[in-house]
Amino acid sequence: MTMQQIYLAIPLLPLLAAVLVGLFGKLMPRAMAHVLTILGVGASFGLSVYVLKDAMVSAPYNETVYSWLKSGNFTFEIGFLIDRLSAMMMVVVTFVSLMVHIYTIGYMAEDKGYARFFSYISLFTFAMLMLVMSNNFMQLFFGWEAVGLVSYLLIGFWYTRPTAIYANLKAFLVNRVGDFGFLLGIGLVLFHFGSLDYAAVFSVAPQMADVKINLIGNMQWSLMTVTCILLFIGAMGKSAQVPLHVWLPDSMEGPTPISALIHAATMVTAGIFMVARMSPLFELSDTALSVVMIIGAITALFMGFLGVIQNDIKRVVAYSTLSQLGYMTVALGASAYSVAIFHLMTHAFFKALLFLGAGSVIMGMHHDQDIRNMGNLKKYMPVTWITSLIGSLALIGTPFLSGFYSKDSIIEAVKASTLSVSPFAYIAVLIGVFVTAFYSFRMYFLVFHGAEKWRDVKHDAHHDDEHDAHNHHGLSPTENPHEPGWVIKLPLILLAIPSLAIGYFAIEPMLFGEFFKGVITVDSAAHPAMHALTHHWHAIYHSAVGMALHGLMTLPFVLAASGVFTAWVFYMKRPDIPAKIQTKFSVINRILENKYGFDSFNERVFAAGSLFIGNKLWQIGDVKLIDGAIVNGTANLIGKLSTKVRKLQTGLIYHYAFAMIIGVFFMLSFYSFKLK
Secondary structure (H helix, E strand, C coil): CHHHHHHHHHHHHHHHHHHHHHHHCCCHHHHHHHHHHHHHHHHHHHHHHHHHHHHHHHHCCCEEEEEEEECEEEEEEEEECCHHHHHHHHHHHHHHHHHHHHHHHCCCCCCCCHHHHHHHHHHHHHHHHHHHHHHHHHHHHHHHHHHHHHHHHHHCCCCCCCHHHHHHHEEEEEEHHHHHHHHHHHHHHHHHHHCCCCHHHHHHHHHHHEEEEECCCCCEHHHHHHHHHHHHHHHHCCCCCCCCCCCHHHHHHHHHHHHHHHHHHCCCHHHHHHHHCCCCCCCCHHHHHHHHHHHHHHHHHHHHHHHCCCCCHHHHHHHHHHHHHHHHHHHCCCCCHHHHHHHHHHHHHHHHHHHHHHHHHHHCCCCCEEEEHHCHHHHCCCCHHHHHHHHHHHHHHCCCCHHHHHHHHHHHHHCCCCCCCHHHHHHHHHHHHHHHHHHHHHHHHHHHHCHHHHCCCHHHCCCCHHHHHCCCCCCCCCCCCCCCCCHHHHHCCCCCCCHHHHHHHHHHHHHHCCCCCCCCEEEECCCCCCHHHHHHHHHHHHHHHHHHHHHCCCHHHHHHHHHHHHHHHHHHHCCCHHHHHHHHHHHHHHHCCHHHHHHHHHHHHHHHHHCCCCCCCHHHHHHHHHHHHHHHHHHHHHHHHHHHHHCCCCCCHHHHHHHHHHHHHHHHHHHHHCCC
């Protein structure tokens, strides 16, 4: 096979499997659904690893596969840009997808939509691969919308549940807001740069740095600033940044495997990948970078606070995802694009591990998701316990684990940033370290340690999220949790390995080596964060071991350890303290439970406002104008005219003869007038 054939095979194999299983799933044996899709995604993963190895030694591949449309002077093409950034993303996407496919065999074993689910997740893999492999904005937008569509299908997979339908509609609508901004940004690129090809746009971008455009009246705006902010609005929707974050927690209504695939490892990181890919544009606008940093900082801190009060095991991990996406976004704002991508990669492994671990717990608890009904599960589910512990330690940035290297690098990058908003962002990410450690180990202690609280639960009071689909209602007091089979445990173990080690091995080449050379653009003079990190590495750390040992003496480690200790005291030694705090700070607790009012604001302003406008347009435009004035008005007018004219139809012959005589008289008068 030529390299181009390999590049084509990587996205097309999952697509082929998705089409076969989607169309013929009901006709084939049940097992064939997972066999075909796992073979397709597994082959894509193997080829992606080969492509990454090739990208390490070869020049980037940037070619058009075919021209899709030609309109005037513009050509819209499908093409691939394969460099180290896209190759690394391909490996992460296909590996996590493969683990989720294997895991799904066990998790969805009893579900009626078994084949349909495999078809969807394989189709999602295709869409995500098309997004990361694109060499132009049009194909990027195709992949962008395709992952949004499949996400909509997967969140509402259990379509008989009103909550799932509400969640997928919410995700779809919120993402449309972000995508509208994204599309406007692409439109500006096409209009001013005359091309949608990355290489063509990036090559002329420096010449456009000082170009001004009129948006409102005679006000002058920087083209690069407006373009970058509009593109970032797309990232805010897809990567769930405040205020377009509201869809992601509700998306937990979908089956757990897609929470790992879409809402932890791949789709939500599409915005991070896109901004890193657009680094030649973002480097030309400090205003856009400041917007990126401030939005990321707000998301990292305030979404972390919401994780503290959650009792649904999946929602705790979901708010953790929001917070970590905020960290990645802050790194992008600091021009530490490689650090953001590095954290994207490490986060993909340990967050997918945490979601799949949560799914294993849910299965063991017969689909009860309330962490207050759990406890001491390490006794019954040792593999889930140890892998979840590894995931939690990686998440909070424990030295030597993968999350430490990427998370601490983000904190150092923000500290070194010269943007005016960087002091606020630095404080936000530092506080976020404590908050992350606290809610992560609150969940860990409540689930895996302490008393076996399910023995005291009354089962008629259960309101779990997934029992409708599985017809389970939690454990009875006499039952014990059980570790699921190897199709569940194997992905947990395989994800735990990179969660432990990938950061240690990857940090030097990815951040301080040649890995992203020529792929990511940074103006070191204007944005010195990466220069400062590199100096620290060579002058202080010297190696990954040195960085980890130094990390034991830093403020982030103290904050993380304090968060773990506080969670241990609150939930293992003095469980009465959280209740007292909740009572004393009831106003703050109510604000957090109300999720800062974002949902209620959206419902009262945007949803209610749209309904109000729609009703008025219907009442005035449809009922009064179209139906009342045009349709019924025309009918009424004709009816009234007919009533008047009908009186001329008397049925008497002399009336008609008289009318004829009068008519002849008028005609003769008319013609005689013309003859004169």
